[in-house]
Amino acid sequence: MTPLRVMIIDDEPLASERLGDLLARIDGVELVATFQSGAEAIEQVPGVRPDLILIDIEMPKIDGFDFVDALAKQGWLDAASAPCICFVTAYPQFASAAFETGALDFLCKPVRLGRLERTIARARTALAQRAALDRLHELTRQLDALRETRAPTVEPSLWVHQRGQMVRIAIETLDRVQAEGEYVRLHVRDQSFLLRGSISAIAERLAGHGFVRIHRSTVINHARLSAIQSSRAGVKAVLADGAALPVGRKYRAIVRDLQDRGGEQPGGPLAPGN
Secondary structure (H helix, E strand, C coil), X not given: XXXXXXXXXXXXXXXXXXXXXXXXXXXXXXXXXXXXXXXXXXXXXXXXXXXXXXXXXXXXXXXXXXXXXXXXXXXXXXXXXXXXXXXXXXXXXXXXXXXXXXXXXXXXXXXXXXXXXXXHHHHHHHXXXXXXXXXXXXXHHCHHHHHHHHCCCCCCEEEEEECCEEEEEEHHHCCEEEEECCEEEEEECCEEEEEEXXXXXXXXXXXXXXXXXXXXXXXXXXXXXXXXXXXXXXXXXXXXXXXXXXXXXXXXXHHHHHHHXXXXXCCXXXXXXX
């Protein structure tokens, strides 16, 4: 049996690792590439030539729908080389709309082995029938409808591994994120969760959702910012839960801007502190 070549595109490393582990348990499947960016993946598809692409919908800059749109415009695609597309996401509301399009399948996180095996079987059938290209073209015609299905009901979130299960954390519930080695720690009220990745990557992802970076190792939800304390020892940002976090020198102008516009922030006026 010729191995089915699979590519994974997901900006959450933990989600990619889980999919990779599941694929390794299925006979006749080869994971040929994993990307955290749709922009990077689209450049590599011609060289990798995957049979099946498992792609997250919600990603920064180029999301899953944008990726499909760009892929369909590739001049090298033909009936023999077009990959099947399977969306992988945390939002089941997409499923009914996706199945009416050219998407091969639609997997909800956390993905289960048995469900992924059915996706692999569908991909083999579509490839044998040389139907992948037709599916891709049909999918691109339905992208606008899929985008309308997504907005505005999707609540941005992160998935983390906690005690043997995948836990979904709504981004709006985050108080702060702090670097911790090769991980970042997500603080949600009196709980915290570890997520593999860099503070720079998470800062970029959260930037459009009301978060600001105040230190090379700290990102805060500015809706939780309640005070700014200045002293000879430096500047600290105080959050609603009482956490007093140091502000890096290069980020002090950003914090002062938040203070100047304090009445406009979701968290209300900021007390300047002493």
